[in-house]
Amino acid sequence: MSYDTAKAAFAEWGVDTEAALAQLKTIPISMHCWQGDDVVGFEQKTGASGGGIQATGNHPGRARTPDELRADLEFAYSMIPGQHRLNLHAMYLDTDATPDRDEIEFKHFVPWVDWGHDHGIKLDFNPTFFAHAKADDNLTLSHPDAGIRDFWIEHGKRSREIAAVMGAAQGAACVNNIWVPDGYKDIPVDRMAARARLEASLDTMLDRRHDKGAMLDAVESKLFGIGVEACTVGSHEFYLGYAIRNETLLCLDMGHFHPTENIADKLSAVALSLDEILLHVSRPMRWDSDHVILLNDDILQMAQELVSADLLERTRIGLDFFDATISRTAAWVIGTRNMQKALLRALLTPWDRLRTAEDALDFTTRMAVTEEFKDMPFGAVWAEFSARADVPNGPALITELERYQSSVAGRG
Ligand code: RNT
Ligand code: ZN
DSSP states (O other): OHHHHHHHHTTTOOOOHHHHHHHHHHHHEEEEGGTTTTTTSSSSSSSSOOOTTTOOOOOOOOSSHHHHHHHHHHHHHSSSSSEEEEEEEGGGGGOOOOOOGOOOOGGGGGGHHHHHHHHOEEEEEEEEOOOGGGGSSSSSSOSSSSSHHHHHHHHHHHHHHHHHHHHHHHTSOOEEEEEEOOSSOOOOOOHHHHHHHHHHHHHHHHSHHHOTEEEEEEEEEEEETTBBOSEEEEEEHHHHHHHHHHOOOEEETSSSSSTTOOHHHHHHHHHHHHOEEEEEOOOOOSSSSOOOOOOOOOHHHHHHHHOOOOOOOGGGEEOOOOSSOOOOOHHHHHHHHHHHHHHHHHHHHOOHHHHHHHHTOHHHHHHHHHHHTSSSSSHHHHHHHHTTTTTOOOHHHHHHHHHHHHHHHOOO
């Protein structure tokens, strides 16, 4: 179907496709660096990522150096319409030096900042509280040993400073997202003490005020992970309270809740008490498996909530998935485009009509319109969006994804 025909079909419902396309173009997605190398990073070390997160698979083409990762990212961005961001983890530093986590500085990330500047890509940041000998017990900021806590507090402080300098350099806030793996494999007897230690460490770490125009703190909760099945110190309730009291962003990772919880439903609930939200859009399959996001109901509902609750201005959309069984660049491209496609569908929805029906308790019309809309020609509008951005679609996209994957498949 041609775009003009689709445009007319949406206009019949009072939906303006041009307005939707214009808005979609302004929504940046923060693409996570760690899909490109299976969450390994560039520190001089070996071993798994730890902290209960691990990519599975050995598809050829893993980026082994910052240069390879940047080349892969450039390709991925070129297959995604719009201007997006990069979410960098502290362990992806780019330097010949070998600073420990409590020694990192802005200078160790300058190649990323220069690259971002050259490509118009703004950066977000994360301290890395896993994949380190001092995190082997799955306890960092809540460790009973004050020496270990201090080590991680220093890492967290430095990460905030690095993020603040990045934000100042790019003229837009860099979100610094704090996730720690802390928890217990088996039933602890003193949850309160662990939570009090986490809170005290966070307070010390966040003590220094940074300009919110340069850096925004976010805190990410979790339900459980491998090795911390019985208790996660930084649970949802813990961080919801912490974020409200300390005016940080709350990061909602779609894999970090009970499998039957609807994460989209949480947005309006937490937004009443928070200024801003960070999303880690992910696809948990039976557990926090971090599968590449598909255009499924969970993602569609998330996008619908962002649009219908008017939360786009207050929400940072980040992605968090890692799959090493498929082309890593294709994973980025497919997942990020799916987030955009979900947003496009939400922007092409006749909200006024649906709201009027709901307010009048006319649930029949609400259902009838919703179901009729499932047959609307969203694909033609998406094709127009990608064509205007000069990004391939359909069979041409598959050809490009395969071509790039073959060019990196020889990496050892
Ligand atoms: C882990 C959290 C966290 C990480 C990244 C790498 O369960 O989701 O966001 O995935 O920081
Ligand atoms: Zn996450």
